[in-house]
Amino acid sequence: MTDRSLISRPVPSRRPCLTAVLRMAGLRPTRQRVALAELLFSGTHRHVSAEQLHAEAHSSNVNVSLATIYNSLHQFREAGLLREVAIDASRSYFDTDTSDHHHFYLEDEQRVIDIPSSAIVIQNLPQPPKGMNITHVDVVVRVRKSRG
Numbered sequence: 001m002t003d004r005s006l007i008s009r010p011v012p013s014r015r016p017c018l019t020a021v022l023r024m025a026g027l028r029p030t031r032q033r034v035a036l037a038e039l040l041f042s043g044t045h046r047h048v049s050a051e052q053l054h055a056e057a058h059s060s061n062v063n064v065s066l067a068t069i070y071n072s073l074h075q076f077r078e079a080g081l082l083r084e085v086a087i088d089a090s091r092s093y094f095d096t097d098t099s100d101h102h103h104f105y106l107e108d109e110q111r112v113i114d115i116p117s118s119a120i121v122i123q124n125l126p127q128p129p130k131g132m133n134i135t136h137v138d139v140v141v142r143v144r145k146s147r148g
């Protein structure tokens, strides 16, 4: 019996796929957007800050300014490719998993991890203001290592 994992195969490029995803989201697939999409969507779901993505871009020789990273992240969010998890006025993470779920914010590590939506029951939401619909409810549970 052969172990298929030992057979080396070329890793298919995700570039054509990401170009199509960007187009379908209504975004022109510029070189920078495709490069950032490759960094963001190459693997498992994750939460990334603009600063983290900027550092990743830099180490992958993708030369983009932090301002461009911010703009792209917000464009991806508006196009529905990312979800923003706002921790406070100056700190946001961008989630590649846009499905309904909640988050723990690990204050000591400044990191966000998922809470499945089924783990939190939200009851007695107030009626939204007249003429408005609730789009979703984000719960951020802030945690810190217990001392002693």
Ligand SMILES: [Zn+2]
Residues within 6 Å of the ligand: 047, 095, 097, 101, 102, 103, 113, 114
């Ligand atoms: Zn998440």
